[in-house]
Amino acid sequence: MSSDATPDPYAEPMVFGQRMQILRTRRGMSRTVLAGLLGKSPSWVKQVEGGRLQMPKLPMVLRIAEALRVRDLADLTGDQSASIGLFEGPGHARLPQVRAAIDAFPLTTRRAAPSSVHLRERLTRAWSARHSASHHRDVIGALLPALIQDAQLAVLQADSASDRRVAQGLLSEAYGLSQFFLAYQPDASLLWRVVERAMISAQESEDPHAIGTAAWLATQAHRDSGHAHFDAADAVNLETLRYLEALLPDASDDVLAITGALHFEAGYTAARRGETGTAWRYWDRARAMAERLPTDYFHPVTSFSRAVMGAHAVTVAVELHAGAESVRQASAADAVTIPSRPRRARHRIEEARGYQLDGQAEAALATLDRAYRTAPETIRYNGYARRIILEEAESKNPAQRRRASELAVKVGVLAA
Template identity: 40%
Template sequence: MPAHADITSDDYTLTFGQRVRRARERNGQTRAVVGGLVGRSTEWVKAIENSRLKTPRLPLLLRLADVLGVHDIAELTGDERVLAASYTKSAHGALPAVRDALTTYRLGDSDEEPDDAADLLARVREAWRLWHASGGHRTRIAVLLPDLLGDLQHAARALDGMDRRRVLVGLVEAYHLAQLYLSFQPAPELVMLTGDRSMSAAQDADSPLAIAGAAWYMNHVFRDAGERHEARVDLAMKAARLLRPDDSPEHLARWGLLHLAASLSYAKIGQRGSAERFWDQADDAAKRLGGGYTHPYLIFGRGMVDAYAITMNADLVRGGAAVDVASRVDLMSLPSATRRSFHMIESARAYSLQGEQVAVVHLLKKALAISPETARFNLFARSAVTELDASRNAVVREDVRYLKRELGVLSAA
């Protein structure tokens, strides 16, 4: 997910090119990186920014907004009538209920007996199982989250000692679920809210493991908030230093996860050497854990590290390398339908860099079949289908129509 740039301004005299440049520079992206990710040259990006080229047609404009992390095309065009969300971002039906659960404070329940800590943690584990299972994972979690968050918050206030710390760790994980539910939803302020709350609860619990998990998810939050890569890497490495990777698989897995976060942050801004160096450290952690290890809910392990090599190379605009990795990684071995679908979409993104439309359509259909609610709310999947529809490729025309219908993508004007 790219850094979402808030470039709204009272200065309505800014040109389209000036808005593009400001978003790109805020993200720390080079022209070469942006050009590669939208399938254009460095000179094309320069010409756009210098207003030598006009605003591109809608499919390419949508791709550019996605790469720059802009939620609303109006932030680039200055036209309030054009909304990127109409084409690339769709709200889940239960978003209002989840929003209420996160912004409603349960007051006056101090006399109520809290649920047992062990029972609450069992509910958190069940919620994670449902998130990673096949089918409507967002819908299932949206039903559970309001009561789960409320009961954990009440128990954290009412209990003390070790039970309180255990409940706080469970609350951290529940906030992670909320963050995942909110990913690719038109509610960036809620993503920031849950990220901050998860880190606060982890620190309150005084748990290095919980802090590490919160730092992994806060890296995604920082990208959404437009924080530069230095802040993201600094957070990941500070959390990693709290861990003891030689002591247990749990510590080693989270240590590897944080180095993977740093790798992805560097890849997003085109720093190949740093991206590969941190990926190598994550890879080493996965090797030490063994081929049969996968973290029960963070899913860190051999399969996840290999799959993220697709994302790393795609973000580095190394389409050939990304496709090479995608052709060798067995995504179906990942014990999470949501992860399998997400990385299948990332494989499609790799093939799109090579202009292989048939492969892109094939992989998007597979991702949709594996986890419909992952594909329907994925920005690349939605923008790619819009672009494929505009290309009028007869070979994939019927499949693209199917994907448009299933993803709920509107036709480009």
């Protein structure tokens, strides 16, 4: 290994500050950016990393872990007895079967592929089942292996160029559904194989809606990989928006919706950067696109609709660390109108983040409890929810501590 290579923070015993510096550097994040995310000064970050300040208390450690997208708390603290997954949830029982279906490429035609009409109906039902189920990973994990295999066969057995393009669009959508199953599970390389294959199949389909949807999913994957990947998220997002803009005058509702969803994603990334004006400008563009849609329209992949714009406003405010604005937006948003259990639960988690930013810890825990009742698997795999629960489990308020501890057991952060 060359002398200037980045050291492995786990190879030798290291103090907290050294681990924090290495993990920050690996994320491509400056001290100034990390300080801004933590509400601290760059000199404070420097002093912690240099060992001149001791390891902070748990609430700040959890905020550092969140900012650095640390998957396991032990990676930051060095204490293996504190091994708690944050941004990587537990491996689902159906993960091996889904992985096997993704990794297998059919090269021979041992059986006939189902028709594109049949595959389309199965995908429609799969999305519907995902939105209506409280344990949505159980549901789609059971459907995915056969869906992926049959969509792969449909591409392989297509009789004409047009049939092949249709099959590629369906295969891209099956990979997109897989991304929802795989997100925050302990197999990042599998997730990235799905992201890339979905984008390639979408391009082969030449379908603007399929291309936009795959780009939306790729944008999220890049952004969730951390600060160093924000430029990559913007690159795929904004290039796809440029491609779709020319099609908007005669666009279908689905193309309008995916364009609106991409506008919001650009605002989401800007908010993660702390760019307030840019974030709200893209949110405004997304809202304008939503207003062109029918009142009851709901995009099956992105959940984009008129109903979701209030939830998106909460997310922008939370990512900008604007606690009071987050609470104001939450009071204006109506989660009940979002016709998707996992998306409603995700909105509740964003509301809880806003309440905690605003110093309303009891409201944050109550909102997380509602998220759990709506869709337990959503909160179980969400790093932000897990961080809030762990932080409040150390509260000096006995009632808050008890409520957080009970949630921690239900979510699986702590053992009963």
